[in-house]
Amino acid sequence: MPANDAEKVRDYFERASDLFNSIYTGEKSAFGRLLDKLLRPDLKERFVLTLREIQHEKPQSLIDIGVGPGQYLKAYVELGVPRITALDFSKPMLDLAENLVGEPPGGVQVSYVVADFMEYEPDQNYDISIAMGVFDYVADPETFLLKMKNISNRCVLASFPSISVWRTPIRKVRYAYKRCPVYFYNRARIETLARKIGFKDFEITKIRGSGMDYFVRFDCD
Numbered sequence: 001m002p003a004n005d006a007e008k009v010r011d012y013f014e015r016a017s018d019l020f021n022s023i024y025t026g027e028k029s030a031f032g033r034l035l036d037k038l039l040r041p042d043l044k045e046r047f048v049l050t051l052r053e054i055q056h057e058k059p060q061s062l063i064d065i066g067v068g069p070g071q072y073l074k075a076y077v078e079l080g081v082p083r084i085t086a087l088d089f090s091k092p093m094l095d096l097a098e099n100l101v102g103e104p105p106g107g108v109q110v111s112y113v114v115a116d117f118m119e120y121e122p123d124q125n126y127d128i129s130i131a132m133g134v135f136d137y138v139a140d141p142e143t144f145l146l147k148m149k150n151i152s153n154r155c156v157l158a159s160f161p162s163i164s165v166w167r168t169p170i171r172k173v174r175y176a177y178k179r180c181p182v183y184f185y186n187r188a189r190i191e192t193l194a195r196k197i198g199f200k201d202f203e204i205t206k207i208r209g210s211g212m213d214y215f216v217r218f219d220c221d
């Protein structure tokens with residue numbers, strides 16, 4: 001039985017890796033695909049925004065925390081980022097990612113790490129650290145974001161789920177049923193968090209639509 005919130009989240013994403021992956025692959029019923037199209041356009045948009053930053057920054061190294069089933073990872077490899085760490089505490093998620101990416105081309109090195117980010121001790125920093133769709137499940141976002149800042153040379157990219165009058169209560173009920181904690185943000189809470197941690201520059205982009213993510217770039221210097 002999971003003992004704390006992080007274990008509940010890990011337990012959930014060990015059970016739900018195929019389900020989450022099906023949002024990307026479309027391997028589900030026509031009704032399921034329609035629901036994803038209506039309710040999850042933010043997933044596509046945060047992917048596009050993340051890749052835009054990577055193309056612009058051309059990092060030598062990055063870590064994707066909560067990398068999930070590998071669609072982001074595949075894109076970083078295709079963009080030729082030389083040193084990539086793919087971290088997730090759900091082993092089934094990392095297996096999907098490794099399967100999707102296969103053998104990386106020469107000049108690209110991918111390390112797969114099964115770990116809770118809060119317990120991960122990297123031996124060197126990364127140019128960029130990324131956490132997409134992860135702060136939804138983090139009980140202590142201040143410590144988590146500070147740790148991301150401390151291991152990043154240039155910037156941190158992260159998404160935060162926004163609060164919506166109708167989507168948030170539905171999501172809370174769905175996740176309570178799945179025994180997985182879930183958290184929500186507004187712009188003021190993200191700004192407070194950023195200042196408390198010591199980020200001087202950050203840019204918050206609200207993905208269009210009710211209950212959609214905030215995409216945030218935090219600059220490290």
Ligand SMILES: C[S@@+](CC[C@H](N)C(=O)[O-])C[C@H]1O[C@@H](n2cnc3c(N)ncnc32)[C@H](O)[C@@H]1O
Binds near residue numbers: 067069087088
């Ligand atoms: C909703 S999925 C998002 C996956 C991917 N980033 C994407 O957007 O396609 C969240 C992922 O974060 C992972 N995760 C959540 N908290 C984590 C933590 N503390 N350490 C490592 N992985 C974590 C989960 O196991 C899950 O695979």
